Amino acid sequence: MERIKISVLSGKGGTGKTTVSVNLAKTLKESFYVDCDVEEPNGYLFLNPEIEYEKDVNVLIPEIDYDKCTLCGECVKACRFGALTKLIKKILVFDHLCHSCGACYEICPYNAIREVPKKIGTIRKGKVDTLDFIDGRLNYGEATGVPILREINKMIKDVAKPVIVDSPPGTSCSVIHSIEGSDFCILVTEPTPYGLHDLDLAVQLVKEMNIPMGIVINKAGERDELIEEYAQKEGIRVLAKIPFKRKLAQAYSTGKLLIEVDEEIKSIFGRLASDVLGLIKK
Numbered sequence: 001m002e003r004i005k006i007s008v009l010s011g012k013g014g015t016g017k018t019t020v021s022v023n024l025a026k027t028l029k030e031s032f033y034v035d036c037d038v039e040e041p042n043g044y045l046f047l048n049p050e051i052e053y054e055k056d057v058n059v060l061i062p063e064i065d066y067d068k069c070t071l072c073g074e075c076v077k078a079c080r081f082g083a084l085t086k087l088i089k090k091i092l093v094f095d096h097l098c099h100s101c102g103a104c105y106e107i108c109p110y111n112a113i114r115e116v117p118k119k120i121g122t123i124r125k126g127k128v129d130t131l132d133f134i135d136g137r138l139n140y141g142e143a144t145g146v147p148i149l150r151e152i153n154k155m156i157k158d159v160a161k162p163v164i165v166d167s168p169p170g171t172s173c174s175v176i177h178s179i180e181g182s183d184f185c186i187l188v189t190e191p192t193p194y195g196l197h198d199l200d201l202a203v204q205l206v207k208e209m210n211i212p213m214g215i216v217i218n219k220a221g222e223r224d225e226l227i228e229e230y231a232q233k234e235g236i237r238v239l240a241k242i243p244f245k246r247k248l249a250q251a252y253s254t255g256k257l258l259i260e261v262d263e264e265i266k267s268i269f270g271r272l273a274s275d276v277l278g279l280i281k282k
Contacts, residue, residue: 004162004280007179009206010188011198013040013169016218016242017188019252021166022046023259024186024276025131027269032163034156035135036178038121038145043166045255049126049133056122057136057148059100060115064091068112075104075113081143096141121148125155132161149177162277171205179206183280185213186239186272191223196230203234212279214239216272240272 008021018035022043025033035043062075062084075091076084083097084104095118105113121138134155136148145168156163167178179185185206189199199215206213213236217227220241231238242248242258242265251261259266 003156003159004277005156005165005182006162006184006186006276006280007165007167007182007211008186008188009167009175009179009202010169011171011200011202012194015169015188015190015195015198016216017169018043018046018166019218019242019258020186020188020216021164023257023265023269024273025164026257027259027266027273028162028164030130030161032132032134032156032159032161033166034133034152034163035166036149036152036174037166037168038136038138038148038174039168041135041137044124044133044135046257047128047131047133048255049128049131051124051126053125054122055151056119057151058117058119059098059147060102061095061098061100061118062093062104062113063116064093065112065114066090068110070110070112072109074107074109078103078107097143099143100147121145123148123151123155132159145174146177149174153177153181171201175205176209179209179211182211184276185211186216186276187213187236188216188218189227190219191217191221191226193226196226199227199230203236214276214279217241219244239275240268242268 008017010017025031035041073086076086081097081099083094085092105115120142123136126133136152138145165178168174187202189195215231215236215238217224221244248258259269
């Protein structure tokens, strides 16, 4: 079986992206849940996997060799991120601003810069029943989680089961790296003006990446037409509506999967899983 990659994203945080991701992954049973929201990974709270493996993710940052450095300042000019600055007697390195692009290392005319590893986060791999699990966690204060996402993408490259990616919120570089290579994107939104605004940002990104997509309306209710009219105009299918229920909010707040506490929700996610797989196979 070839790998199927389904990415779940939203234009902003708090719309129910993780709720859809974990419940969909559990519905598929033989699947691989991947939490790419490396700044705020929380899928593990709902899935409770047994962690079998953990690895550090390192990047290379510059270190100045002052036996060779002439303080010419070429490295400072080459840095686009303000990670280097020239003082009277030394080059100061702000490693939390460094994006590990290597420009300073390449540009130095005196070979006075060496690159040394620095840990920026971790990746964990585990299992819960027949569901495989991966998440990444970025250390506080680091500039970008993209190196962690690159490592995760390598780990899931040859997975022979459906992969459900819980992407970061928004439309940043991290989102692009998490959803690249996807067979389908599920865009989660709420039926509010703010939800619609941020949904449109996500739609434009996914269109630019030429990935098929569908919409899930979370906290569905009286204002669903706001999203439905937009979806019709854009030619995007509304795949599912998750109703707004107090019971579901209580389950979420205690780390329970919605499909395990509500038969209607279980049925909704069953249809969602079947519809998405059917759209991918067309």
